[in-house]
Amino acid sequence: MATTAPVESGAAGHGAEPRGKRGDDGQATYLIAVAEALWEEMERDERVYMLGEDIGVYGGAFKVTEGFLDRFGPNRVIDTPIAEETIVGMAVGSAMEGLRPIAEFQYADFMSSGFDSIATVLGRYHYRSGVPLPVVLRGPSGGYVRASSFHSVNPEPWFAYGGGIKIVAPAFPADAKGLMKSAVRDDNPVMYLEHKWIYRRIKEQVPTDPDFVVPIGSADVKREGSDVSIVTYGALVHKSLEAAENLSQRGISAEVVDLRTVHPIDEDTVLASIAKTSRALVVTESYRFVGIGAEVGATIAEKAFEHLDAPVRRLAPQNMPVPFSPTLEDAFLPQVADIERAVEELSAW
Amino acid sequence: MATTAPVESGAAGHGAEPRGKRGDDGQATYLIAVAEALWEEMERDERVYMLGEDIGVYGGAFKVTEGFLDRFGPNRVIDTPIAEETIVGMAVGSAMEGLRPIAEFQYADFMSSGFDSIATVLGRYHYRSGVPLPVVLRGPSGGYVRASSFHSVNPEPWFAYGGGIKIVAPAFPADAKGLMKSAVRDDNPVMYLEHKWIYRRIKEQVPTDPDFVVPIGSADVKREGSDVSIVTYGALVHKSLEAAENLSQRGISAEVVDLRTVHPIDEDTVLASIAKTSRALVVTESYRFVGIGAEVGATIAEKAFEHLDAPVRRLAPQNMPVPFSPTLEDAFLPQVADIERAVEELSAW
Amino acid sequence: MATEASAPPADSTGARRPLPDDELVEMLHMLKLCRYFDERMEALYRQGRLPGAIYSGRGQEGTHVGTAWALRPGDSLFPTHRDLSAQLVKGLDLKRVMAQFWGRIDGYTRGRDGNSHIGDWQGNKTFTVMSHLPIAYPVAVGAALAYKLRGTDDVALAICGDGATSNGRWHEAINTSAVHRLPVVWVVNNNQFAYSTPNALEFAVPTIAERAAAYGIPGVRIGGGDVLAVYEATRTAVERARAGEGPTLIESVSLRWRGHAGHDPAKYMPEEMLQQHMANDDPVRNFEEYLLTEGVITKDDLEALMHRVEAEFEEGYEFALASPFPEPGDATKGLWVEDGYWSSEPGRGGGTEAG
Amino acid sequence: MATEASAPPADSTGARRPLPDDELVEMLHMLKLCRYFDERMEALYRQGRLPGAIYSGRGQEGTHVGTAWALRPGDSLFPTHRDLSAQLVKGLDLKRVMAQFWGRIDGYTRGRDGNSHIGDWQGNKTFTVMSHLPIAYPVAVGAALAYKLRGTDDVALAICGDGATSNGRWHEAINTSAVHRLPVVWVVNNNQFAYSTPNALEFAVPTIAERAAAYGIPGVRIGGGDVLAVYEATRTAVERARAGEGPTLIESVSLRWRGHAGHDPAKYMPEEMLQQHMANDDPVRNFEEYLLTEGVITKDDLEALMHRVEAEFEEGYEFALASPFPEPGDATKGLWVEDGYWSSEPGRGGGTEAG
């Protein structure tokens, strides 16, 4: 894991630095993988276009769309006023006319400023009209970067509740690329959450096949284990993998299930893991109360009851703003040590 | 239970008819109980005032504030423009200056139009500043009245997730009165959800003591039982009681726990009931995915594991708009028969 | 500042009437149909024979018919709960509209929504109305953006009420459309009340049209009692938009003759105000008299027209009540495109008696 | 339409300077302090010695100092991320401000937020800044409403940027305040960019001030390079509000000299534009020269002033680094009033090394 130092100075990790390129070894950061997917989909389908704040000349707050304006021009890379409700409305209206918009939110935090157009219009229009809305809403979410209350939110439950919007939150570059392609090609609204802590930290080999996709709605077991299942997503996949590695030193075998899609949830994969381990720890950055972890916990309790040898534990932050100070943020968000402790308690049951 | 007929014609039950008065028998409808509490609190404390759309001359879409303008005048009963973000902002700003605002939303559905000011400002301001915000947001929520997608919402999870706002949803007139008084006297933000299906349907004896309060955060067992616990709130408390009565004819004893406050949840009362029955059915009008039922289900699974003899079942609508047509709404929302069936399955476990 | 609508160009025949006579007669037919529909539906509602809610547009038919008349089939309309008449002009089938009011499968939303929360995008390019005000305004920006990006000369027209102009979405949408010079016409149906709230409690300027200056676009104010004035002002704005000259704001002033919804007796409405408007600004009677004076129609034509209107309503009513309710099992279908609910015919086994 | 700010009334001494000399000197002190603070903090940020983010207000000190100067202690200020200088003028303690930047317990948010997301309601009547734009505008309406209902003559003043005017909240708040004639002053710090986005992509009118006409309130446009012009325009607006005459919209034009935040090199900013503004409209240098020419200060005074500023910064820096981090166990306290976190002194055992 990278230390937090370079992030602490660096304005919540957002980018003066250029996005960068794949290394000669073919490895790509998560940031690059997202940009590659967007670029290839823009190349593939003329109907795909982007809109958002500062995505053109500036290339986006995190440089995801750097270079897109030069390549695709101002008609397909549109800088908008600071009007999130209208950004979403524009996406919806143009999708009704057959375009396939990708709207960037400068931070996922500001999706709350477009809430009504997202939850009321985007999520509910197709059910009442039959008109498909192939809209992608994307933005950087999550904490661990000293960005405090308004630049660290995990908005997924807000937008899962109303329904009608698929929500993905990849943890690895390859998944990020494959899920973005699926999102752009999906005829339903998709919210695509990019974890800003992962952007420049995690790199791996990423497929170059232009049609490489990761299906929406499928979870993935990132580490096999037999004693306890850790069900998680986003930045916490990496912290869970680190915890699992440490636990293995102590003879505890933890399986790590990466949801990848948080709405709808891949129940089969989750339940199969529980059937194997009989113990479930649900680890989310999404708040505890009515968070994604609550849904996963309730689902396991309802559908894997006969397999459970221990209570379904949730590890998640309390429902309140993410604090700024390092001592507070570290105490507030789940850490590797917290995961290890929870797994040990569960396996002791 | 009243039939739905008078409601089907009657514009989603909203009110041309005057609010009405207590009967000579001292019985009050839920609608009257809410109005009584507001009236008494306005009388008790000069700092309390109301704002919202059409609450003055018109007396509110459901007539809750009928007569308030005449009694308290235009400085304490303020008609606002159709600007929910600003209605909430006004409440927050005036609360910062020591007033105790009560903001009415014409329907709880339109809380989504004030989402950012509610979730971002109202819910998060005290944690970062230490300034108390004694604000009450109230409005009619819920379905079963043929009011379709935009006049039937259960918004509670949207506003529970971000934290910092207590949320109450009473089912009986006495609870409605006592909880409203607690809400107005609370120094924290409180969202008060009035179920429009209950407004004029349910009446009972309601205390007249001006200081009768029902504490926020306390659930109440509305019917004792030994075989299965039904944990619910709002209109479904009444449907659950009807189901419990029917089940008792068939020798099944169901306990009905009325949460009354949906955030935070009274875990002690819920867990005590599960400890007694060992079987839990969570029935909510709040959607299934990341709804209040998910939280209750996950909490029971986590904290009452050793008591459970059966999986924690959830009965809740899918996450999508509430449809208009009688055949669709009846199939979509949980009905008495659905509750009976679910309880029977659980007790057969 | 608001400018008066410029007089229309003389048409090919050199006559000063802006439309050929047969179109004028058809315009009267729509005005009559909308008025009759509105009255009959209210009567049925009062008798408890109509479920759900009704939002009367009576007194505002001039605004609805006049604006929608200026649109081509390929243009899109983004209305509110109050604007059913505009949707009928745009092409909605009265039979399917009435099926929607009774929650039947042949309604445009297949029973999923009721009353004027209706639309027919696939057939007539009208947005399926949502309650939240004015939430269709930002969506209209998107449709207009698509026309610009595609290089077509289609136009989007959005309507909302006077009260909705106080909402932030109204500002965002108009501002954004002005920045990008999009082909959209912004109509405000100023019926002088937002539910019980008069204009003076919604905004502090004398007219809504003058607010156009804050967006650098033209603002026009017209009386909704004159359907041709509304039509001409709208046509001018639509032509501007087609020519790539950007948005226009049109304020059409009328009065809401009935309550906000069927249940509302509107006691807050000054009786004299109402009487005056009904006496002088009735868009239906005004237009009828105009056509009679101009000799475009005769009293006999008028009678025939009314028979036609009544027949259309009866046909719609029978169609609606004969249409089955949706099948209960379909309640949760059609949320996601891939389940195919909307691309196939729905089941018709729901029966015609309320479940 | 926008009107120029009216000239200030001559003060008691009959001199044309709007403020007593000692106040003018103190005004220069604040201008210098804000400029120096801004420069030093950026340097520390670049060296990686400052955590989190910084949002430079350099070049806009005239707007911040001039507006805040017109307020009384009992008046309230609703600023954004860019307006720390205005908060300093309103009375925030530099030491506690710097403690906030370093996430320490003595910061105004007790380490819960960083940088200019700060405020001190209890002490100086400033709203604790939230990022969402311009979300403090509606809150300012509420404070102003309270002043009106209470019958006090206090005033609320809210600031936001040019870009934030495109957001619906901006419209709602100003419109509502105009309808109820509330004692509030709406300031727009037009630094000509919203992050990388120029005015032309945010709105389609030449000035923001002229939009006041859409709300029936006065609109004033002034150059932020002249702190006294800003002060006088604001004082006029504040007096209007105190007198119960309602809101005023003030547009103060400047330029953002640095990037949007510390990480932004602002390559999109035309070099010449920047050079010109720095040469002609530097509010700090302009005011310094004015006071020198007017003989209000001497070169020696100036030198002393700079020493004072440097000393204040050093004191603040040492205070900040000596202040402990919050105790981890307090992370979840203070969400609800009843846990008493905010009504008691917080623990100081968090140490001074980042955990």
Ligand SMILES: Cc1ncc(C[n+]2csc(CCOP(=O)(O)OP(=O)(O)O)c2C)c(N)n1
């Ligand atoms: C955002 C929002 N808030 C509240 C409502 C409830 N509501 C429905 S219609 C209405 C009045 C609308 O007035 P106006 O915009 O003038 O339209 P009209 O009904 O007069 O045509 C209100 C407040 C709503 N639909 N949307």
Ligand SMILES: Cc1ncc(C[n+]2csc(CCOP(=O)(O)OP(=O)(O)O)c2C)c(N)n1
């Ligand atoms: C609702 C919302 N959307 C997006 C952002 C991200 N953001 C932060 S500052 C900024 C630019 C603001 O420009 P302006 O209003 O002119 O203020 P300035 O920073 O220039 O002082 C943006 C887009 C935000 N804070 N709030």
Ligand SMILES: [Mg+2]
């Ligand atoms: Mg109106």
Ligand SMILES: [Mg+2]
């Ligand atoms: Mg700016």
